[in-house]
Amino acid sequence: MVTRPVVHGGQVHQVAKALGRSVDSFIDFSASINPLGPPASVLRAMQAALPACGHYPDPSAEELRMRLAKEHGISSDSIALGNGSSELIRILPLALSLRQGYVAGPTFMEYEASLHIAGARCTHVLATSGEKYAPPMEELSLLVDAIHAGSQKAARRGGESHTAVFVCNPNSPTGRVVTARSLRTLYRKIEEAGLWMVVDEAFIDFCPSHSLIKEISNARRLLILRSFTKFYGMPGIRLGYLVGAPETVATIRRLLPPWSVSHFAQEAGVAAVDDVRYRQRSVKFMQQERPRFIKRLREVPGLRIIPASANFVMAELPSTCVTAGLVSRMARQGLLVRDCQTFSGMTQPALRLAIRHPRDNNRVIHALKKALREGGCD
Template sequence: MCNPNSPTGRVVSARSLRTLYRQIEQAGLWMVVDEAFIDFCPSHSLMPEIPNARRLLILRSFTKFYGMPGIRLGYLVGSPDTVALVRRLLPPWSVSQFAQEAGVAAVDDVRYRQRSLKFMQQERQRFMTRLRAVHGLRVIPASANFVMVELPSRCVTAGLVSRLARQGILVRDCRTFSGMTQPALRLAIRHPCENNSVVHALKEALREA
């Protein structure tokens, strides 16, 4: 499971996940949690459970919080015996020396982490507040670095995405996600000026729809 979820940005509390894990463990199954976006809401991570949860695996990524998609760096956390088994299955040189050094430098940069987390928490709330003021949008409460908004049923998502692209605004059409029945967009949280431009563009587009 993905926590926080994509594309909704919603997060499941660590307490709820611990309860779920106990049920999964009793059934003799494994729980794999993709925490690629958890750095934006670290208190919900299951990482503290790893020492006592043999059937729990956690996936982490440097792509989201640290903005390093080009180096393709991530890691898995689990019990020592499980990690040892996975390591034997990896191809040689699965992670370059450059990627390793970049990852270590990113983790060591505590000030960047603190500044980024503070900025995202404040700007996410401000952005969602402004989006809620746009008639026709339903804003899904988010805990990641993006916000999902549901559009009016009459809205043609592809047309709206194209219109925004012509204005230099790239958004994710959520129709490609399994189970999505309502037209929706996933909006990245960026600089306040850019976020304001997104709000204005959506307001104008929906007014004319």
């Protein structure tokens, strides 16, 4: 089982209750959500969907799957929808009969948790602080080579692999991205070895050129996870999807609970995918605000900023810093930040900061500068 509890960002309700304050009194940098908020088109679609709440939702979510299929140029049979991508992650080890998972980390803890819940082993292949957390692609490649060499006899006997490699791209909490070219190279080795490759693209809308989703039609052992939470700013709606070979997706869909995706979520998803202007505005905003935010953070003495390609930035703190104390101090000022030491394999104290509106970003920078100057993370 998991050796420590899985901690997520966005725990504004718990913090507000503990401090006796209203939720609205906090600025949440701990959850990496698009600061532009959910598209107005999504809110209108959900309002229009209210009269249908007296009926069960479409269990196959056909309209949304067809819309996503058209968007990505793939078959609708290649898509499974879930109550957030986290629901899909939870059933993947069971659907693939996994006994072993190799996770490129430090990263989102749900991969590890889901493997352990299914009784599978989890091994982390870690990026390092010294390399600015560059994704460990060479290490993964060598690992796959070694597995392949050791499993060729079993493969000749018709044995089936029960091993998967998990990569979050761009990665959370580090913000680093792997190029599509590098991922394709790794996938070819993984397929040849008879393994599975799971790529979580929850943040890929902020750097879409690195997506592998167009590869799905010719990659039967590749699974891609997508989320509406981060880019479309709608975490409370709970909507995500998985893309893969139709036969694998059919197995996954059979394991999902009935009516997993509500009618409201389905209608919200269609509206979000259709809102091209929102997507363009969100990408433009992030391309402008991210470099400004990073530049200002690099001016804070004591912080080491990791290059980022998503809508958040990881900042390493001085090695003597107790991050829990700093996180608590910031919360009392109404600023929620993510303690990265709750991620498996993270050896250096660090924070993950969502990129929000410039005024909010300036406020958290000022608070961090003041806290570090006053020894606020001792």
